[in-house]
Amino acid sequence: MARLEVENIHYGFGRHKVLKGIDLTAEDGECLVLFGVNGAGKSTLLNILALRYRPKRGSYRLNGQEVWDNPDYSRSQIVTIAHHSHLYGHLTPVENLQFFSAMRDLERTDEQIKQCVRDVGLSRFLHRPVKGFSAGMRKRVALARVLLANPPLLLLDEPYSALDHQGVQWLNKILNAYIKEGGTLIIVTHDPDRVAALPYRALRVSKGLLLADTVDADFREEEEMQVC
C-alpha cells in the first residue's frame, strides 16, 4: 500500500528546465497513466518518483514520510521497470531473481522464484542465460521481479513495448490484480489502447506541468516536442 503526495517538484538538466512545479497524489489501489509528447518529461518524473533523481525543489512523501529522509527504505517500497531492464546477461532468470531477492532482503525460496519465472511464461527458460533472450523475454524477466517483490508502489515506463499480444493481455491481468490488492501503479505510455483494460486516471505532462488529461485531441496535435 502506498499513498503518494508530490508537491511543487522542479527538475532540470543544466539550464534546461524540464519539470516546473509538479503536483501529484495517488492513493492505495490507484492506477495513474502519464501521457505526453516525446521529451515532455515523463521518464524524468518517473525517475524522481523512483528516487533516481533528487529534485532541488518540492516535496515527495510516501505514506506520509518524506522519501529523502530515508531513501534506502523508500526505495525498498518501489519497483521500477524502465526502458533498460537492468538484468545480468550472464545470469539465468532464476539467478537474476535470486540476486534481486537477496539485494532486497525478500527472503523468497527458490521454488517461489521459479514460480514467478513460470508465471511470466518462461518455464522453458528458467536456467538459460538472459543474454540470449529477445527484448520481450527480457521484459518478462523484469516483470517477474514485480511478482516476486509485490511492492507497494510500482513504476512502469513503457511496459508494453516489446511484448506480443499475449504478453500485453497477460501483463494487464497481472496489473489488474495488483491494483485490486491495493498496490499503487504509475505507468508511462504513448498508447491508450494498451491500458484500456485497466481502471486508470489519465494525466498529461505538458510544458513542465502535470495536468488532468482532458485536453482535446486538436490541441494535442498542436503540441510541439519539448526537446532542447
Ligand SMILES: Nc1ncnc2c1ncn2[C@@H]1O[C@H](COP(=O)(O)OP(=O)(O)OP(=O)(O)O)[C@@H](O)[C@H]1O
Ligand atoms: N540525462 C539527461 N541529460 C540531459 N537532458 C536530459 C536527460 N534526460 C532527459 N533529458 C531531457 O529532458 C527532457 C525530458 O526527457 P524525458 O526522457 O523525461 O521525456 P519523455 O517525456 O519521457 O520522452 P519520451 O516520450 O520520448 O520517452 C528532454 O528534453 C530530454 O532531452
